[in-house]
Each structure stands twice: as C-alpha cells, then as structure tokens.
Amino acid sequence: MTIQVGDKLPEVPLQRIREGVETVDTLTLFGDGKVVLFAVPGAFTPTCSERHLPGYVEHFDAFRSKGIDVACLSVNDPFVMQAWGQSQNVPDGLLMLADGNGEFTRALGLELDASAYGMGTRAKRFALYAEDGVVRQLHVEAPGEFRVSSADFMLEQLA
Structure with a gap:
C-alpha cells in the first residue's frame, strides 16, 4: 500500500557516505x-541528471532558508550516490541517500518495475514533504512525467 499524507515514514536503514x-x-x-x-529512478540517468537533481541543487538555499532539509533517494549503492553527487556539485547538507535493496522504497509503496530497461526495481519519481517524520505532502509523477516532484513545484507548494 502506498504511503499517504498523515502517515509516519517507515523506519528503514539507508546508506550514505561521509x-x-x-x-x-x-x-x-x-x-x-x-x-x-x-x-529518482536512477543516478546518472538523463532526466534525473539534467533536470531533477540540478533543480534541487539550484534551489537548495531556498529550502534551507525555510528551515527545510533536502534529501535525494535512489535505489543505487552509496558509492554511486556519492559519485553522482560529486558530478552534480551537490552542496554540503543535501543528503544523497542510497536505498540499495529498495527496502525503503517498497515500504513506501513507491517502487517501479524498470526490468524492461535492465534496471530491476527502482523508485518511482516522487517528492514528499515531512515534518517530524509525518508526511504532509506527497507528489508522485505519472509514468514518463517530470513536474510535481521538481524543486520548483515543491517550493510553490511550501510557499
């Protein structure tokens, strides 16, 4: 079942490199x-690298000025997430989180079967806003779309 507004985020381990x-x-x-x-469905993939992550890098300070942390999640390993973050000039403080086995993604109910593209199970493209671990907003993209999970859209919703 897909997580809903008002639900607590599931407690699942993720990885990062510091x-x-x-x-x-x-x-x-x-x-x-x-x-x-x-x-994002995958680090280093076209839309993720050309539009999705760069939008959050560009607007990182705007989120932080509102007291909001920013985290990027992908079903990739932490080494890939670190390398992708470095290649995208991700600022310190923008968390690059690896959900290597997709456990958190499955717990959210937001997995995507990308087997047809040789990518296995990945995360759907989405953005959520949470306060104290409770989901206050959830925006899941339709297949092939990129709009409601963008940094611009999220900033509008949080205005």
Whole structure:
C-alpha cells in the first residue's frame, strides 16, 4: 500500500557516505524537523541528471532558508550516490541517500518495475514533504512525467 499524507515514514536503514559508508535509519534522518525527500529512478540517468537533481541543487538555499532539509533517494549503492553527487556539485547538507535493496522504497509503496530497461526495481519519481517524520505532502509523477516532484513545484507548494 502506498504511503499517504498523515502517515509516519517507515523506519528503514539507508546508506550514505561521509567518512566512509554509514548506515542510518530513516527515523534518525527524518524523525525530527522538516524535510523534502525526492526520489529518482536512477543516478546518472538523463532526466534525473539534467533536470531533477540540478533543480534541487539550484534551489537548495531556498529550502534551507525555510528551515527545510533536502534529501535525494535512489535505489543505487552509496558509492554511486556519492559519485553522482560529486558530478552534480551537490552542496554540503543535501543528503544523497542510497536505498540499495529498495527496502525503503517498497515500504513506501513507491517502487517501479524498470526490468524492461535492465534496471530491476527502482523508485518511482516522487517528492514528499515531512515534518517530524509525518508526511504532509506527497507528489508522485505519472509514468514518463517530470513536474510535481521538481524543486520548483515543491517550493510553490511550501510557499
């Protein structure tokens, strides 16, 4: 079942790289404060690299000025997420989170079968806004679309 507005985010471990690979649970990451979490089907893929992540990089300071953290999620390993973040000049503080086995994505009910493209199970393209671990907004893209999960759209919704 897909997560809904008003639901608590599921508690699942994710990975990131700071001083090495670090496993951190979603309660620690998102349980206190405000966050926009956006997910992409794959690091280094065209729309994700040309439009999705760059929009959040460009508007990172606008989110932070509202007291909102920003996190990018993909069903990739933490080394790929680190390399992608470096290639996109991701600012310090924008979390690049790896959901390598897709556990968090499945727990959200937002998985995408990309087997036809040789990518297996991935995350649908989405963005959510949560406060203290509770989903306040959820925007899931229709297949092939990129609009409601963009940084511009999320900033409009949070105005």
